[in-house]
Amino acid sequence: MKRFFGSALMRGLFWQVVGLLVGAGLVTGIRAIMGLSTIEGPFFFTEPAWVLGAFVGVICFLVGSGVTSDWIKWARGIDTPDHHEDHYTGWEKILNVSVDHKVIGIQYTMTALVLISLGGLFALIFRVELAQSGLQFLTQEFKLFDQNGLALYNSLMSLHGMVMIVSILLGTAGFINYVVPLLIGAQDMAFPRMNAFAYWIAPPAAVLLILSLILGGVSTGWTGYPPLSAKSPMGMQMFFLGVFVAGWSSILGALNNIVTVIRMRAKGMTAWKMPILVWAAVATSLISLTATQLIGLSFQLVMFQRLFGMGFFDPDKGGNPVLFQHLFWFYSHPAVYVFILPGLGVVSELLPVFVRKPLFGYRWIAMSSLGIALVGFVVWAHHMFTSGMNEYLRLPFMYSTLLVAIPTGVKFFSWTATLWGGKIRTPTPMLFVLGSIVVFLMGGLSGPPNATVSTDLHLHDTYFIVGHFHDTIFGGFVFPFFAAIYYWFPKATGRRMNEPLGKIHFWLMTPSFIALTLLMMRVGLIGMRRRIADYDPGLGIDGYHMIMTVMAFLIATSVLVFFYNFFTSLKKGEKAEGNLWNSRSPEWQVPSPMPAHNYETPFEVVGEPYDYGLKDNGFIKFIEPSKGAHK
Amino acid sequence: MRHFTIVGLLVFLLTALTYAGLTAIGLMPVQASAQAIPIDWMWNWQILAISFFFSLIMVPMVYSLVVFRKKPGDDTDAEHIEGHTNLEIAWTVFPLIIVVIFAYLGAFSLGETRKVDPNAMVINVTARQFAWSFEYPEYGIVSDKLHLPYNRQVLLKMQSEDVIHSFWVPEFRLKQDVVPGRITEYRVTPYLVGEYKVRCAEICGANHSYMEANVIVDEVVTFDAWVAEQQALASVKTPEGLGKQIATANGCVGCHSATSSPLPSAPTWFGLFGSQVELADGTTVTADEAFIKESILDPKAKEVKGYSPTIMPAFALSDEEIANLTAYIKSLK
Secondary structure, three states, X not given: OHHHHOOHHHHHHHHHHHHHHHHHHHHHHHHHHHOOOOXXXXXXXXXXXXXXXXXXXXXXXXXXXXXXXXXXXXXXXXXXXXXXOOOOOOHHHHHXXXXXXXXXXXXXXXXHHHHHHHHHHHHHHHHHHHOOOOOOOOOOOOEEOOEEHHHHHHHHHHHHHHHHHHHHHHHHHHHHHHHHHHHHOOOOOOOHHHHHHHHHHHHHHHHHHHHHHHOOOOOOOOOOOOOHHHHOOOHHHHHHHHHHHHHHHHHHHHHHHHHHHHHOOOEXXXXXXXXXXXHHHHHHHHHHHHHHHHHHHHHHHHHHHHHHOOOOOOHHHOOOHHHHHHHHHHHHHHHHHHHHHHHHHHHHHHHHHHHOOOOOOHHHHHHHHHHHHHHHHHOXXXXXXXXXXXXXXXXXXXXXXXXXXXXXXXXXXXXXXXXXXXXXXXXXXXHHHHHHHHHHHHHHHOOHHHHOHHHHHHHOOEHHHHHHHHHHHHHHHHHHHHHHHHHHHHHHHXXXXXXXXXXXXXXXXXXXXXXXXXXXXXHHHHXXXXXXXXXXXXXXXXXXXXXXXXXXXXXXXXXXXXXXXHHHHHHHOOEOOOOOOOOOOHHHHOOOOOOOOOOOOOEEEOXXXXXXXXXXXXXXXXXXXXXXXXO | OHHHHHHHHHHHHHHHHHHHHHHHHOOOOOOOEOOHHHHHHXXXXXXXXXXXXXXXXXXXXHHHHHHXXXXXXXXXXXXXXXXXHHHHHHHHXXXXXXXXXXXXXXXXXXXXXXXXXXXXXXXXXXXEOOEEEEEXXXXXXXXXXXXXXXXXXXXXXXXXXXXXXXXXXXXXXXXXXXXXXXXXXXXXXXOOOEEEEEEOOOOOOOOHHHOEEEEEXXXXXXXXXXXXXXXXXXXXXXXXXXXXHHXXXXXXXXXXXXXXXXXXXXXXXOOOOOOEEEEOOOOEEEOOHHHHHHHHHOOXXXXXXXXXXXXXXXXXXXXXXXXXXXXXXXXXX
């Protein structure tokens, strides 16, 4: 117990609370001196006090958790050892600061799983409310956190969106962090301390997002459009600040990843010999590094509009609400490629292993990731076809958006061709890879009608869109994420997860999810709008909604099966210390769990990463240490 | 070669089945506007393309899973095929051509929906949390329901008093955001007599779900009769009549019902005057002139039990307007 409360996470949380109170107290003191109101509303402190307090809280978390200790020591002229040997084991490793990329990868993954559960819980709550038309329990009389049922519905719906988005960013960062250095033969990431710092930003940011629910809620959906967000309760500010802070994590992580891939590849690993997931990780990182600033900026502008009365998006002061949407989508559209590219990379990475055949058109798939990333920068306004922006601009954005279909199509065709003529095995990770392809195909095919202006005029802001993006996100992230966990779990733990339970997870989740999203699209076409707590019984969609709610609970059940499998396998799973999947990839050429400093002896690349079926010497060869000169 | 023939046939078959199935389900609501026709035409092409590409990926994939799965006891690798450059070029160029064609069709159908009739009837639409009101400058009337004549283009000039809303009638297919600080336009030619609903499609606050208003497409004769009736009502300058107009123009009727069945966001006005209103703090108050005036000017002053006072904005009405409005409320019993 003492070790739990003494962990970096708990220390950080303690200091975050202290920092919050100090910051809020400071502003309140200054306001008292200036003769402004000091205490108002249902949340004790004033809005400026909460905002500054929350910000100071985040800084205090980072310092208090100890992730900045080395930097502070260096600034004071004190030397620290290059490597810190971890003296923690088991769960303590996860709750304490480590600079080992593998531990950080697991920390990211575990945090993502926690947030996915939280976001899923939010979804289940409002899914129950939607099961029938009329208000059942989130009623006008219902009161919680200074919100009535309808306002709380909006808060839960908004936070479902944002908590899931943050968890996806953390989840992709999880497997990129864990796997990419192993794939390229690096001992660690290029900047291990910055890597740890990027991870430790996430917990305080998550705290702010949860705080937003308690401090009056979020009324706008995850997009936070002003003027509504400028008029919403104070929770909105915590939401903005939480996302703003979480953005640092993305930017720093991306920078680290790019430098690592450029500078730390093993001998002989030229660009065309990098495993495909590395390509995907680079494409993703290019977007995160350069676009994340825009969402931070747009949210910051609304924060300042609220705090200082700056009228950026306030038409009464000459501002323009549509400008916000441009700034916001300039990140938030490329962001969806940040969510899916690593997942599609996992699909391409695992497919050859289980088909026992080279990845068909490796270079085309590698280039398609970069293609999607680059085209992704010039399509943002397709979210705004009905927004009242310049009408003639809608056509170029329609063309550019439809172009995304080309590189995406290359991936699908190449995957199909990889499967063709293989000797296909279907253990749990492969099932999730196949599920990913099917679900992402549905997401991909439901995309062009939204990209085409004329049909989008009907589809925009309906449940059709909701179904479409849940398909892309499940296909592009959730399924590959589970595939990656089932696949690399033995690498991290030396044990494998239970196969029958994994298959139950898959067969419970996949049909339910497909039914759920098809029905979402169906009701959307009929007239179900997005983000509504209640719908017109006259639409005749009550039955569909009931089925959707049941499906949502089946998905939740399957995830519970996964968690049970995950935690029991940690201790009791079947031992799997060798090359379990018979892969050519370097990380499987050394025993599991992975040694602390990765490869005892460095390797050089002597073949192609996916040359299954070729009698060669494999992808890599370990360099025998000559005369003990190594290290 | 046998594999390719089978797969080719299956792709064709599945495309036909998917397309026929999706068409048979009837995905879209009824077509109630001239603009819905090019949009549904475009949608139909998209369904065809979706059916084809769905089959083109799913058939070889499922076929591979069945035919090329690992045989029991065979632990060897498959044949070493790295790729095929011509094939990759083919499935880059062929979809590119499809994309260009579809982008052209999309632009064409958009153009069809934007055809301008210079004689279109102008209606000014005001959106506010959480109500719509419609002003007909041609006839000098204001309504909380959108009455439209059959087969005449109308131009809605839309403005918002608070946050972004979005005007969507699913049967018309068209959608346009209503943005504060500017006027956005929505052109539609109703093509099917019937009753529909405009549903706000951009989240605008707690009661966003309920921001709906009736849209009634009438034969021209019926529409003209409705206009005449409204004009007659507007010309009667009784306090009740004026009060009703104020209630409509300010969007009160979007939340406050005039009948015995209340709307979800606010108490009904029916039988309100003189009744005992229960407040959230447990006390009761008589709904008299003073209470109504206070509730209009400062809605947060007294919180009625079961309703959120944050929903209603304060309305700066003059004393005369409030008196007329109160007279109207008095008349509802």
